[in-house]
Amino acid sequence: MASSTLDESLNTFLKTHAPNNASSETDAVKASQALFPSTIYTDAEKADIVRWLASASHLASSSEDAAKSSERLSSLNTHLSSRTTVLGAKPSVADIALYQKLAPVISKWSPEERTGEQGYHHIVRHVDFVQNSPVFSLKLDDKVNIDLDAIVFKIKPVDAKAEKERKKKEKESAAASAAASGTATPTTLTGDQAGEGKKSKKEKAKDKVQAAGDAVASTVAGKAGLPEGAPTKKKEKKEKQPKPQKAAPAEKPLSPALIDLRVGHILKAERHPNADSLYVSTIAVGDAPGTDNTSEYEGQVVRTVCSGLNGLIPLEEMQNRKIVTVCNLKPVTMRGIKSCAMVLAASPRVAEGEDSHGGPVELVNPPVDSKAGDRVFFEGWEGDPEPVLNPKKKVWEMIQPGFTTTDSLEVGFDVEGVPQLSGEGADKKSSVAKLKTATGLCTVSTLKGATVR
Structure with missing residues (x-):
């Protein structure tokens, strides 16, 4: 050494x-x-x-x-x-x-x-x-x-x-x-091939004679057992048994708990080279090393995330800050860059047909003492998130309309915004569950009654 x-x-x-x-x-x-x-x-x-x-x-x-x-x-x-x-x-x-x-x-x-x-x-x-x-x-x-x-x-x-x-x-x-070239060594061959390479010519010749004798003997023995011209009996084929089908996994009931919400730490953010409306952020969300769709930056496991916030939030406000991320949407490629999560932000509700991206926009703030990877959840909605949300089932699209902000600037889930969960008539539910971590509530700066997505 x-x-x-x-x-x-x-x-x-x-x-x-x-x-x-x-x-x-x-x-x-x-x-x-x-x-x-x-x-x-x-x-x-x-x-x-x-x-x-x-x-x-x-x-x-x-x-x-x-x-x-x-x-x-x-x-x-x-x-x-x-x-x-x-x-x-x-x-x-x-x-x-x-x-x-x-x-x-x-x-x-x-x-x-x-x-x-x-x-x-x-x-x-x-x-x-x-x-x-x-x-x-x-x-x-x-x-x-x-x-x-x-x-x-x-x-x-x-x-x-x-x-x-x-x-x-x-x-x-x-x-x-x-x-193929005949230059193989015992290290490039396996099993019988390697052993064959070590035998002498005399041993190889002996093996060939032995193999030929065994073949003749087996042929004679086969003929001796049947009269000349007698039909040979074919082996009966065994019927293939159908393989038992695996039971389909039980489908989890619709719930905001299916969405994997975590505290994220933006380590850096920059403008997308090919899209004027997008930022590209490098975000730590508590992933383990080797997790799919992650990379490494400054010794931390990170995801690359594209967000349509350019022109709505100053770039300097995107640097080195804690946010809330949606971590189990299927990754999508946005103008040549693969985006592997989504940043939650609030914006005013607009009437149908109006521009929903006109602003203003505010990022959702987790509690100040939060750490990257901390679980974020709605109070009263229990369950484990899906590893990846199936785009065909539209879980995010059904649940997101319930995401809102309150008059006290807290982020919550309004069950009335999701008909599949709120029910109808006398049994209709009406409650707002607050978005929180183990240490406190998630908030916005000024937007009341806003939608969050």
Whole structure:
């Protein structure tokens, strides 16, 4: 294993710019633990920290030729294409070492070198993350000037599942090619094939003779059992038994509890590149790592959400704030960007035929001490939400008309707005259930008697 000792220049950099007392540690793993005390590293991750420290020392080396340096940068760029940090999501001193070596280099790169078709997009993104993220809290006087809107060539995001499938197909193709060309080794074959490759020519010939003798013997034995010309008896076919059908899952009764409402934390929001009316937000809603339709941003599992709020709510009001999200609508692609949730907002009720998107609009506010992922529910309506609402059943379309705001600016569910639940005649229900989390009520700023969607 490479040395895990911090070099003098990195130690000086930590002493000047890093928080905690990491500069007093000379061991890479101990320095990482001092910098990020809440992070626990596995043995494999500790080895990776040491490996990436060694790589960092070569990345900006003046002694290497241009071809070797380009190869190292390309390898790092590919590694970071599906990771936030070099370890995946966990921060370490290796990220800071890479920043220390690469920041002066990137500051001199042209736009084409940074984000051109052959540029190092992911390295630039990693450097920007390290110098600005509160995870690292570096005290820097001079940061690399990175314009997030100045992208020469937009690359497609890495699909982890597709990448895994591609590697699997490559292995299968290599094994098939090796077998076809006669160059297969025991590692490219399985079972009897591998064993066959180890036999000598003499043993193979013996096996062939034995197989031929067995075939003749079985033929003679078969004929000896029947008189010449006697008809052979066909085996009776067994009747196939019908497979028992699985019972259809019981359908849950219509209820606002079917809708998965959660507190969301908007980490960033920006204008949609292809739609003037849309914002694109990166929102944490408490998903577990690996959940479908999620990605990773600043060490958090997030969803991308498109909302038609551009021109209705200032972009600065969409930054770093808590909201309420609908998390089990089927994802839809909006002008080329897949939207995987919906932001709840209130707007005045309008008469039929009038513009329902004219404004004003106010976001629904969860309680101030809410956390991303907290369950949001209507008082008195119990039950578990559906994993994904079936668009054909129109559950959202039937339930949403009951979403309203009260005179006290609380968000609620008015059962009278949903005929399927309120009933008719003398038995007709009329009540408003308040929208809340375990710690308090959800509210709007000024809109009374508004619709919420």
